[in-house]
Amino acid sequence: MLTIPHLLTRRSFVAQTGQWLGGLALASSFPPARAGMAKNPKQLVAALYAAYASLDMEKLLACYAEDGWLEDATFHFKIEGKNKLREFFTSQCPFFLGVKFEIKTLLINGPYAISQHRQSGSVKQGLVPNAGPFQYAVEGISIIEFDREKVKRQTDFYDVLTFRKQSGQS
Amino acid sequence: MLIGMEPLNGNAFLSHAVETIAAPAMPMIARKPVSKVPDFKQIIQAHWEALAALEIEKVLTFYTEAFSFSDPTMHINLPSKAAVREALKQLQSYYANVKFTPTQIITGTNWVVAQHILAGSYKPPKRPEAGFKEFSIRGVSVFEFVGAKFKRQTDYYDVLTWRKQVGIEERS
Numbered sequence: 001m002l003t004i005p006h007l008l009t010r011r012s013f014v015a016q017t018g019q020w021l022g023g024l025a026l027a028s029s030f031p032p033a034r035a036g037m038a039k040n041p042k043q044l045v046a047a048l049y050a051a052y053a054s055l056d057m058e059k060l061l062a063c064y065a066e067d068g069w070l071e072d073a074t075f076h077f078k079i080e081g082k083n084k085l086r087e088f089f090t091s092q093c094p095f096f097l098g099v100k101f102e103i104k105t106l107l108i109n110g111p112y113a114i115s116q117h118r119q120s121g122s123v124k125q126g127l128v129p130n131a132g133p134f135q136y137a138v139e140g141i142s143i144i145e146f147d148r149e150k151v152k153r154q155t156d157f158y159d160v161l162t163f164r165k166q167s168g169q170s
Numbered sequence: 171m172l173i174g175m176e177p178l179n180g181n182a183f184l185s186h187a188v189e190t191i192a193a194p195a196m197p198m199i200a201r202k203p204v205s206k207v208p209d210f211k212q213i214i215q216a217h218w219e220a221l222a223a224l225e226i227e228k229v230l231t232f233y234t235e236a237f238s239f240s241d242p243t244m245h246i247n248l249p250s251k252a253a254v255r256e257a258l259k260q261l262q263s264y265y266a267n268v269k270f271t272p273t274q275i276i277t278g279t280n281w282v283v284a285q286h287i288l289a290g291s292y293k294p295p296k297r298p299e300a301g302f303k304e305f306s307i308r309g310v311s312v313f314e315f316v317g318a319k320f321k322r323q324t325d326y327y328d329v330l331t332w333r334k335q336v337g338i339e340e341r342s
Contacts, residue, residue, distance in 0.1 A: 109278045114283045
């Protein structure tokens with residue numbers, strides 16, 4: 001369960017914002033799907049990443065199946081089901097000022113899409129008075145399984161050590 | 171647990187199609203010899219076994235001459251086979267009882283993404299008096315193949331758990 005931001009310690013704030021890394025992405029590398037046509041996994045990844053880049057919670061939720069889940073093996077969280085995802089995105093969205101993804105490789109087979117990328121962005125330091133946002137840029141991978149054009153499972157791994165350093169945690 | 175997924179890649183599909191459908195249906199087309207598709211899962215398993223045993227020269231036989239390795243989570247970048255050889259020599263002193271257990275393997279035409287558990291014992295080089303400490307962490311490896319050999323391998327691991335389990339302090 002996520003902690004309400006204003007009750008976070010600085011350390012846990014950084015840890016919590018790190019969790020947000022679990023899904024963010026950029027869609028600019030992909031062509032949009034034509035209306036009325038079934039989307040292939042590449043287009044679904046594009047839609048998912050566009051939703052993250054928009055920081056729009058409803059767009060984000062629309063990408064996931066009702067029982068879909070999002071986990072990050074490096075930031076240590078697993079969010080299961082749309083209700084929990086809504087809580088998660090609600091708690092995390094306000095901290096992010098911008099997000100960008102640079103895709104290095106996108107591997108596709110059947111319902112699976114694997115994205116190796118570099119995520120960068122800007123995050124508010126909500127607990128440090130008068131402090132500006134910190135910038136981050138980390139390498140990561142997302143392993144995504146789609147079902148009926150929705151994310152059924154998403155597992156992320158990120159360079160958490162670099163993120164902690166960039167966020168001032170270590 | 172290994173999640174069985176047997177999607178046919180392009181070569182494998184052609185191989186099956188030639189044997190079962192294409193040949194009897196279109197006898198006028200001369201059969202072309204189909205090269206045997208490497209069993210990527212078997213190759214990765216054999217590679218993991220060699221790596222777990224830290225049999226350096228055997229590990230290197232799995233790589234092309236232009237092989238490169240990187241791990242963005244552990245901050246390791248080895249641009250050549252020679253660099254891998256040197257890194258493995260160092261690891262021989264610090265790792266023991268290493269085991270790779272696959273949890274999900276996804277294959278493509280020339281790539282494999284293998285989630286797994288990496289377990290074993292590790293002795294921190296800077297504190298050998300601490301002795302070996304056991305660890306068990308999640309990871310994923312992306313293998314890019316040329317034929318039956320790896321051209322490139324990229325690993326990602328749960329480095330925070332690994333550090334905690336082997337007793338490495340956070341760097342400031």
